[in-house]
Amino acid sequence: xxxxxxxxxxxxxxxxxxxxxxxxxxxxxxxxxxxxxxxxxxxxxxxxxxxxxxxxxxxxxxxxxxxxxxxxxxxxxxxxxxxxxxxxxxxxxxxxxxxxxxxxxxxxxxxxxxxxxxxxxxxxxxxxxxxxxxxxxxxxxxxxxxxxxxxxxxxxxxxxxxxxxxxxxxxxxxxxxxxxxxxxxxxxxxxxxxxxxxxxxxxxxxxxxxxxxxxxxxxxxxxxxxxxxxxxxxxxxxxxxxxxxxxxxxxxxxxxxxxxxxxxxxxxxxxxxxxxxxxxxxxxxxxxxxxxxxxxxxxxxxxxxxxxxxxxxxxxxxxxxxxxxxxxxxxxxxxxxxxxxxxxxxxxxxxxxxxxxxxxxxxxxxxxxxxxxxxxxxxxxxxxxx
Amino acid sequence: xxxxxxxxxxxxxxxxxxxxxxxxxxxxxxxxxxxxxxxxxxxxxxxxxxxxxxxxxxxxxxxxxxxxxxxxxxxxxxxxxxxxxxxxxxxxxxxxxxxxxxxxxxxxxxxxxxxxxxxxxxxxx
Numbered sequence: 248x249x250x251x252x253x254x255x256x257x258x259x260x261x262x263x264x265x266x267x268x269x270x271x272x273x274x275x276x277x278x279x280x281x282x283x284x285x286x287x288x289x290x291x292x293x294x295x296x297x298x299x300x301x302x303x304x305x306x307x308x309x310x311x312x313x314x315x316x317x318x319x320x321x322x323x324x325x326x327x328x329x330x331x332x333x334x335x336x337x338x339x340x341x342x343x344x345x346x347x348x349x350x351x352x353x354x355x356x357x358x359x360x361x362x363x364x365x366x367x368x369x370x371x372x373x374x375x376x377x378x379x380x381x382x383x384x385x386x387x388x389x390x391x392x393x394x395x396x397x398x399x400x401x402x403x404x405x406x407x408x409x410x411x412x413x414x415x416x417x418x419x420x421x422x423x424x425x426x427x428x429x430x431x432x433x434x435x436x437x438x439x440x441x442x443x444x445x446x447x448x449x450x451x452x453x454x455x456x457x458x459x460x461x462x463x464x465x466x467x468x469x470x471x472x473x474x475x476x477x478x479x480x481x482x483x484x485x486x487x488x489x490x491x492x493x494x495x496x497x498x499x500x501x502x503x504x505x506x507x508x509x510x511x512x513x514x515x516x517x518x519x520x521x522x523x524x525x526x527x528x529x530x531x532x533x534x535x536x537x538x539x540x541x542x543x544x545x546x547x548x549x550x551x552x553x554x555x556x557x558x559x560x561x562x563x564x565x566x567x568x569x570x571x572x573x574x575x576x577x578x579x580x581x582x583x584x585x586x587x588x589x590x591x592x593x594x595x596x597x598x599x600x601x602x603x604x605x606x607x608x609x610x611x612x613x614x615x616x617x618x619x620x621x622x623x624x625x626x627x628x629x630x631x632x633x
Numbered sequence: 634x635x636x637x638x639x640x641x642x643x644x645x646x647x648x649x650x651x652x653x654x655x656x657x658x659x660x661x662x663x664x665x666x667x668x669x670x671x672x673x674x675x676x677x678x679x680x681x682x683x684x685x686x687x688x689x690x691x692x693x694x695x696x697x698x699x700x701x702x703x704x705x706x707x708x709x710x711x712x713x714x715x716x717x718x719x720x721x722x723x724x725x726x727x728x729x730x731x732x733x734x735x736x737x738x739x740x741x742x743x744x745x746x747x748x749x750x751x752x753x754x755x756x757x758x
Contacts, residue, residue: 303742367681368681368682368683368684369683369684369742371681371682371683372683372684372741372742373742375683375741376741376742376743379649380649380747380748380749381648381649381712381713382713383741383743383748384735384736384748384749384750384752385690385692385713385714385715385735385736385752386679386682386683386685386686386687386690386692386715386735386736387679387692387713388679388681388682388683390679390681391677391679391690391692394677394678394679394692395675395676395677395692395693395694395713396675398675398676398677398723399674399675399694399723402675402723443680444678444680445679445680445681446677446678446679446680446681447677447678447679447680447719448677449677493647493649494713495694495711495712495713496647496648496711500674500675500694
């Protein structure tokens, strides 16, 4: 099996992109990524597109073939990857497989979503359509699942409500230094705690925004990476896993089995453990998810992630394990199919020393991309090239 | 109208039912949950609801005690339900109240004929 290197990365401006639709967003990230690695599109052998719902949001299907044509990558093999909110991570897994297996010598992954032309209610409904019929008819939304889980977590583990607000404050602070983030604005705890209720006990600032955007990665076998660049990262561990489709059927509402299982697989492949991780991008679509992933990935014992946040251990500049240095989905934004790719873009930039004011000292990075409410999860471990 | 949980060969119970249970166990019978009271495990009030959903929408994960219905295996099962009120606490006992439409068919993205839309909301006992 080939070791797989990441030799290029890009991310468009995330936010409300009024003049661009899905095809323009994908092309923008793809061309920027090729330019970053100084590679021609005609050299691509495989081209993957992570996208959850361009058909539902925009009435545009076949986006992978359209992108191949638009950037002049024909006749590269292409495929669209949909795994709901973890489409980006699933795309990394597919792109990694294509290179690791020897099927492709040069693979590009582009993730993107166009959402903001829809109302909040419509977008919420598109996302909620992933639920089982008995869930859907109750009107449950992904934010509602977060509210249900957050109440259970806070009551069961006697965690202060303020600890969730601290996650939002931290990630907004980090997003200020990310020029492509949707929100580059610091908030304080009081603002988070007094914002409008969305799904009790969670409030507006516990949730990520609705976002347009795209991100891309370029992958090749490690043994040829230096033909392209001296600065690259290596995917040393990756795995994906599922949990129950019906959320209430899980034995413990505070354990995301897909996080646990995909994390175990990624750690095993890389030979690393949670103690080796220097920086992590976690799927903070809701603040409570940052706690659940910290615990599922072994960064904290069950019910104790909030203590690490309270103690400042996840802060970018002072913490032992900086989490969401990019600003996370919370401030960077969450264009569904792009989010998992953008997590890896941040880890790549941290590992090759291109994160600018967000830079931390990191040799090993991890990203965890969550689909549904933990229904599908991909965990990826990347390391700086030695 | 019933609210059917499924019991499998190995004694496990799920709501909703699936073609196969844990370890591939086949379904053997159904249990109508609307005949039982349940305990609130956790709850939320959603104020940002999709098209066709009442606002605010009170939701809970509840736990049904089925010890009177089964002699062995699982003695309880959980479900997500709508509540009639947000004036509840974790641990409260709730019971089923029939509703013609839990949300408006066709207002959202899902095909109206693809599933049922009536069901039960739950009120404090």
